[in-house]
Amino acid sequence: MRRLLVPLTLLPALALTLAAPACGGASGSFRGNGTGVPVDPGQVRVINSKDDLNEPYKELGIAKAKGPSAADAVDLAKQHCGNGGGGDLLIMNTEPFQSGSVWRVDATCAKSDKPVAAPSGGGKPSGSGKAIH
Numbered sequence: 001m002r003r004l005l006v007p008l009t010l011l012p013a014l015a016l017t018l019a020a021p022a023c024g025g026a027s028g029s030f031r032g033n034g035t036g037v038p039v040d041p042g043q044v045r046v047i048n049s050k051d052d053l054n055e056p057y058k059e060l061g062i063a064k065a066k067g068p069s070a071a072d073a074v075d076l077a078k079q080h081c082g083n084g085g086g087g088d089l090l091i092m093n094t095e096p097f098q099s100g101s102v103w104r105v106d107a108t109c110a111k112s113d114k115p116v117a118a119p120s121g122g123g124k125p126s127g128s129g130k131a132i133h
Helices: 008-019 070-085
Strands: 027-032 045-047 057-067 089-092 097-099 102-112
Touching: 027 070, 027 102, 057 070, 057 089, 070 089, 070 102
Parallel strands: 045 089
Antiparallel strands: 027 057, 057 102, 089 102, 097 102
8 A cells, every 4th residue: 555645835725725715706805894793694785986986885895705616706796895894785896897708896885874773663653642550
């Protein structure tokens, strides 16, 4: 039986190669100062550019992603913005673009400063209006 000898200098490269996704997969990141409160990625709104946004917001950082399609890359950037940054706005710095065989997204993750409306009771108050004795 022969032993496989791998020089110690090649072990980190071998580990990275084995851990890499086989399909060229999706990856991404969030860098910045998030709110610490995750937001459901389904609630993150995509804005084409800062010029298209008319409401006050606070920039939290940069969300980057890559995927096999533009939609996959945007969805992953929304996940990083919502879960990692706590943002509810994904403001595109550039349109999603193709680089080689993958699509890339570079966007600003932001939190809307729009005040959240208190839930309304809607309609008549319940009860007769008489004090309970």
